[in-house]
Amino acid sequence: MGGKQDRQRMLRQLVRDHTISNQEELSALMKQRGFNVAQATLSRDIREMRIYKAHDEAGYFYRLPSPDAEIRQTTGLRQVDSIISLEFSGSLAVIRTRPGHANMIASILDGMKSKEIMGTLAGDDTILLVLREGHPHSEIEQFLDGIFPGVKDKCISK
Numbered sequence: 001m002g003g004k005q006d007r008q009r010m011l012r013q014l015v016r017d018h019t020i021s022n023q024e025e026l027s028a029l030m031k032q033r034g035f036n037v038a039q040a041t042l043s044r045d046i047r048e049m050r051i052y053k054a055h056d057e058a059g060y061f062y063r064l065p066s067p068d069a070e071i072r073q074t075t076g077l078r079q080v081d082s083i084i085s086l087e088f089s090g091s092l093a094v095i096r097t098r099p100g101h102a103n104m105i106a107s108i109l110d111g112m113k114s115k116e117i118m119g120t121l122a123g124d125d126t127i128l129l130v131l132r133e134g135h136p137h138s139e140i141e142q143f144l145d146g147i148f149p150g151v152k153d154k155c156i157s158k
Contacts, residue, residue, distance in 0.1 A: 007035050008045055015051055015062045026062065052146025054115065065147065083148060087156040088137045093129040102127045108147065116143050 010033055011026070020026050023042055030037050037045075045051075046062075054063040082101035087094050097105055106122035109129070116135045121128040131140060145152040 004045075007037060007041075008049060010035055011042075011045055011051075012049065012064060015064050019058075020062045021060055050146075052143070054143065054146075063146075083151055083154055085154050085156050086141070086144065086151055088140070091131045091133060093131060093137075093140060095127040095129065097125050097127065099125045101125065105148075112147065114143060116140050 007030075010030060014020065014026065014029050014033075018029065020029070023039060023046075027037060027039065027042055030042070050065045051062050052065070053060045082097050082105060084096040084098065085094075087096075095102075095105060102122040102125055106120040106127045109117055109120050109127075116132055116139060118130040118132050120130070129140075141152050141155055
């Protein structure tokens with residue numbers, strides 16, 4: 001049923017309207033709606049659409065990027081090129097960016113309304129992230145990498 005656009009439209013609707021924790025659940029829901037999708041195709045769609053896994057008290061689940069992130073993706077702006085480093089200290093994290101890029105990155109993060117990040121404070125080239133308790137740094141890295149692929153590689157280890 002349908003082509004790539006129809007399939008991705010249905011995928012977007014399912015992720016928006018359901019709590020889906022893995023590709024098997026997603027594949028079953030797609031099949032119920034007439035889309036018999038191979039696992040490789042589903043993985044490719046998830047990557048292309050920048051769908052990422054978030055975490056709450058019940059576990060991990062798929063989430064759509066914010067509308068702003070989708071717009072930036074189509075215009076070719078790559079925020080990870082703006083990020084120089086990521087470093088953690090307790091319930092805080094600092095992202096260093098290229099000069100003038102911090103507000104853009106902080107705005108994206110604030111727009112995500114994540115369970116992991118309470119808020120941001122941005123200067124010209126530095127962002128302070130206030131992290132919610134109960135989320136390990138590795139989880140924050142994974143969340144950020146879902147929004148800005150490659151940011152995990154910029155994490156400064158202690």
